[in-house]
Amino acid sequence: MPIFEYKCSDCGELFEELVGSASETVCCPGCKSESVEKLLSAAAVSVSSSTGPNCVPSACPQGGT
Ligand SMILES: [Zn+2]
Incomplete structure (x- = not known):
């Protein structure tokens, strides 16, 4: 299973x-x-x-090459 890195939008925690x-x-x-x-x-x-409410364009490329 992959380990993903996240950043909290509220407190900036990585x-x-x-x-x-x-x-x-x-x-x-x-x-x-x-x-x-x-x-x-x-x-x-x-x-x-991943089309969640927190999905921002820069973090979610729409399958482009
Ligand atoms: Zn937080």
Whole structure:
């Protein structure tokens, strides 16, 4: 399973989370906020169906080449 890196939009906490499914909800370990951004690391290249409310364009490329 891939480990994704996240950044909390509320407190700016950076943390890593082991994610089993794309729809899994990730909370900030610091403030428990669900307003987290998934940061694209070198290992995370096949994100295809993440259309959550916190999805920002720069973090979620729409399948372009
Ligand atoms: Zn936080």
